[in-house]
Amino acid sequence: MRARLPLLLLLAGTAVLYLWRLGDSGWANAYYSAAAQAGAESWHAWFFGATDPAGGITVDKTPAATWVMGLSARLFGVDAWSVLVPQALMGVASVSLLYATVKRTAGAAAGLVAGAVLALTPVAVLMFRFNNPDALMVLLLVAGAYCTVRATEKASARWLALAGVAVGFAFLAKMLQAFLVLPAFGLVYLAFAPAPVLRKLWHLGAALGAVVVAGGWWVLVVELLPAGSRPYIGGSQENSVLELALGYNGLGRLTGEEIGSVGGGGWGSGGWARLLGDEMGGQIAWLLPTALVLLAAGWWAGRAAERVGLALWGGWLVVTAVVFSFMNGIIHAYYTVALAPAIGALIGIGAVALWRRRQEPVAAAALSGALAVTALQCYLLLLDWSTALAALVLVLGLIAAVGLFLASTVPSAVVVPVAVVAALLGPGAYSVATAATPHSGAIPSAGPAVTNRPGGLVLMGPGGTVNNVGGGGGMGGLLHAPTPGAGLVGLLRDSEGFTWAAAAVGSNNAAGYQLGSGEPVLAVGGFNGTDPAPTLEEFQEMVRSGLIHYFLGGALMPAETGSDASRRIAEWVADTFTATTVDGVDVYDLTAGAQR
Structure with a gap:
């Protein structure tokens, strides 16, 4: 029991953060709340993800997330809590699964660090307190990573197939975005599973089949049904799920050619700096540079099992980050929640690997440099919100960085707590502010509330960006109910x-x-x-x-x-x-x- 106490405390703290005053956000994203209400009244509407009980038109996603909310609303009544609590519980489950996954390759300490980073990433706090499909997608993808690690340990076709099932159902939550992890999962199994190459290729083929079956059965049912027997497929121009998956929610997001999109493109300039910029920085960038530093340093310092984890989560992070950075179509800052598990895992694995070799000057320097990068990044993100907190984080971070560089002489009981506080104080404070702020509308943004203006609650993001999260008339009623x-x-x-x-x-x-x-x-x-x-x-x-x-x-x-x-x-x-x-x-x- 004593060994499990840190994990229990982490999960309890996560639950409090994700459930605290959850009802203040009301219907949050009314678009999906209406689908949950429809599903609570009609099984026909529930199955197809229709936005009304009569089944006129579906949401513009596959319906796995609305299935969960609809069942909750059917069991507990249609209100804000029944719609939002499932996502909060998915967040707690994601932290638990991330801990379990990282622990298998790098130990309990790395798992705890990974879970804490995920729990305190501002965009994760936002999305696990909101009713967009991202919460379910992240949970299922972390489950897929767990199954992939289990499969890689003993070249298990069964565990790899289960990973495919998890990714397939993640497709039913948010379509093709779920598939961004597949290159990492497949290459890790191919490189590290202890079996002949031909057998591993056979296993990968079977797992890909599991992805297709788990994600494709609903698509097949809908495509085979006569159009008059089901709702219209929202987001498509030809009443087709395949068109929606491959067009508006697929390749169109990469090219910017989403037929049916309002605005005709222009969703921000892509490039390597997009994830660090004003729109997305406060959501995900707090520990992103640190994760990349620890990916490289951890590979040098890590053992064989740790390198499996670094390859898995590093591949997840790099592929997803590159796609988000350069896609030309619709992209919103909250999409970056998909990066949070990988960032947490890389920091946990890399930090533990380096700490074990802290007596070596190179490892000590890498740990010190990683924390200095963290302190500087958090300082820059906090400046537009609280200069006092920004200065405190910078000072603590630099002090802890010196302590880590001298780790062979400074007591661990002193340097480790200071380093953890310095690394997590910035995103943690921003996350608490996010949890304290009601969020509604179609495009939520993590961060503290700074003022109220006509038309709704206004949030101030890093760099002075203003995010309207409430009110009625934004964009002609397109984004707000x-x-x-x-x-x-x-x-x-x-x-x-x-x-x-x-x-x-x-x-x-x-x-x-x-x-x-x-x-x-x-x-x-x-x-x-x-x-x-x-x-x-x-x-x-x-x-x-x-x-x-x-x-x-x-x-x-x-x-x-x-x-x-x-x-x-x-x-x-x-x-x-x-x-x-x-x-x-x-x-x-x-x-x-x-x-x-």
Whole structure:
């Protein structure tokens, strides 16, 4: 029990950090909360990941994350806690699995360091307290890494197949991003598993088959079903999961040619400095340079088993970081949570390997240099938030760096605690500030709240970047869900006998009205309003058939690519029916007869 006490304390602290005042974020990302609500009411909507119980259109991802939230909402009721707690528990599980994985190659101390770094990475705190699919993807990928390590130890085809299953299900959480770890997993097994090459290639082929089966069964079911038997596939232009996976959520993210995307590209300049810049630095860059230093130094100092871990996590980090740095399509800062487990593992393995050889001048110098890099990086990231904390971290870090350089003469009981505090104080403080800040909308960002401005809560990121995380009208309702007033809620609830109480352009608009009223609301055009679902002709037929009670007007985004069906629908409704204003929203009663 005493041996497990540090791990239990780490997991308990992680749980407190991830669950503390979790309900303050409300619905967080209303887009996925609406899908969870739909899944709690309808198994049909749950299976396909539809955004409304009637199954009009799906979220623009595969639905594994909404499956978990939908089951939680079905069991415990539809509220903020039932939607958000699953992600917090996934975070605790990810820390535990990372510890177990690193421990197998580098020992318990390295596992504890790795788990602590993951738990206190600001973007991890953000995403494990939020309801985007990233939390489930990270958990499954760490599980895949654990299985790969187990497989490599004894050339186990069974464990390698389980790694493939984990990555396949991660695909069902966030599509092709899950596959970025596959090169590292495959090469590590090929290089280090104790078996003939031909046998290892056979095992890898079987594991790849496991990836395809675990990730492809749902895709196959959806592709084989007639379109009329399921919801429209959100994010696609041709009602196809394969198109979504390979296009909008696949190669389009690399090339910038995502048909149906609002904005036509321009998602920031790519390059080696992207992960260290203003937008992403405060999310993930605190210990990123340190991880790279310890990857190289740890390889020099490490034993054979430690090198297996360094190769696995180093490959994970390098491939994912390069893709994130140079992709030209849609990329958001919170994607970098996928780097956090690898950073934590590399720091844990590398630091322990060097510490074991601290009597050697080269190892002592490498440890000292790594901590000095950490102190300088954290100092730069903290300057725009707290100059006092930045100075404290820098001073502590430099003192600890000197102590590590003189590790052969300075007592471990003195230098180790100071070094740990110096390394984790910056990201830890930023993480606590992140947990203390409610987050909502489609593009959350880790960091402290510094002010409130009209339109929502504003966060200040490193470099002075401003991140709007609340409010109603950002980007014409594209990124934030409205909160309907009592009059509008009462109107929507008086829609018995209709398949949809209302329709609104854009998934976030529809989600806000649906969550506020508890009634199904059709998201015309999907997330961006650029999906051809429904077409104008299909919508007109829905109105004639009495399926939709109201149409709720609002700001529209220009459709630079993709379908303009939602714009045509909104214009037809405005030309055909008379609007009344309820709680500031234009409401068209689609059963009240034509205006002209």
